[in-house]
Amino acid sequence: MHALHEHGNGHGHGNGHGNGHESSRGSRTRRAALPAVAAAVAAVSLALLLPAPPAHAFLPENHTAITRQALASWEGASLGQFADGRDGAIGANDKRPYFDLGFLHCDNADFLDTPGYPRSREQANDEIIACVRSSVVRFRSAVAAADGLVDADGKVIPGANDLSEPCAWDEDPGRAKCAVYEQLGRGWHQIEDFYSHSNWSDRADSGPVGIDNPPGLARTTVTDLFRIRTWAGLKGDDWIPTVRALVPRDLTTGCYPDLDSTGSQAPRSCPGRVRHDGVLAKDGENVARARVDDNFRHAFDLAVADITRQWDDFRAELRATYPDHRRGEQMICALTHDDPVHACP
Numbered sequence: 001m002h003a004l005h006e007h008g009n010g011h012g013h014g015n016g017h018g019n020g021h022e023s024s025r026g027s028r029t030r031r032a033a034l035p036a037v038a039a040a041v042a043a044v045s046l047a048l049l050l051p052a053p054p055a056h057a058f059l060p061e062n063h064t065a066i067t068r069q070a071l072a073s074w075e076g077a078s079l080g081q082f083a084d085g086r087d088g089a090i091g092a093n094d095k096r097p098y099f100d101l102g103f104l105h106c107d108n109a110d111f112l113d114t115p116g117y118p119r120s121r122e123q124a125n126d127e128i129i130a131c132v133r134s135s136v137v138r139f140r141s142a143v144a145a146a147d148g149l150v151d152a153d154g155k156v157i158p159g160a161n162d163l164s165e166p167c168a169w170d171e172d173p174g175r176a177k178c179a180v181y182e183q184l185g186r187g188w189h190q191i192e193d194f195y196s197h198s199n200w201s202d203r204a205d206s207g208p209v210g211i212d213n214p215p216g217l218a219r220t221t222v223t224d225l226f227r228i229r230t231w232a233g234l235k236g237d238d239w240i241p242t243v244r245a246l247v248p249r250d251l252t253t254g255c256y257p258d259l260d261s262t263g264s265q266a267p268r269s270c271p272g273r274v275r276h277d278g279v280l281a282k283d284g285e286n287v288a289r290a291r292v293d294d295n296f297r298h299a300f301d302l303a304v305a306d307i308t309r310q311w312d313d314f315r316a317e318l319r320a321t322y323p324d325h326r327r328g329e330q331m332i333c334a335l336t337h338d339d340p341v342h343a344c345p
């Protein structure tokens, strides 16, 4: 069985705006960060007049399983909206145009410590930073969006929490519960992908190490690179030097023919580089790298552990940001219950 899947939502071109700001360089304020990402997405969407590439994410059913396992305490309809790897918030980055932005899947941070490798460690680090940044920006936006879930006294606002119609993952604030889900889902997808797409938790095959068999780091705990709540609590991009220093020299993700953070696209075959397809990705269980030393299971389990951490950290942030009238606690109740008006009095 091939580890490929379809992408449901056609193409995102033609949404009007041409030259968005560069998405990933320079400092910016919290307020400016989200529009900048949206502008970059709009700009990129125009550039993508390409045939559909193969998939590059944990398969939708694996995103679903990871997310459901991490958020097992949520009630069913809410969990269904959030955790569905195909149509839920966690899968929203796998729809175009987001699908084609490599940093939303932690792609293209490929590096092999060998003379003449076509990418530098610094370039690879830039892609890791862009990946982490996309999650930091979403975390801040999710905390802000949660303010709309409950009123000033901590009472659940019915309309803002109504899920009788499915959420649309369209960056429109709309219902607050959908908005929080969208921000969290778009910020966590790449964290799940990281464990599939990198060598963080896996091992190389026996035989010589090279671009077709990169080293594995065999880590057994979640990465400090995604201490998102900590990074989001710092001003602007002040977290970047710390994250840069945390990147292990032998960390690699895979080259994939989508857009990197500078807006350039690798050739389809990624000549001379550690590739995503057929080399490093463990999106499903039936690819070579996934079968080495239970690599798929290790990636899956750490993805669950990391989303568990992210949810814990997000809840802690809501409690800290909205202490009055237990508003933060009420927000958490609203996000996890299907009928919060009655379940969260």
Ligand SMILES: [Zn+2]
Pocket (backbone or CB within 6 Å): 056, 057, 058, 093, 094, 104, 105, 189, 190, 193
């Ligand atoms: Zn992905």
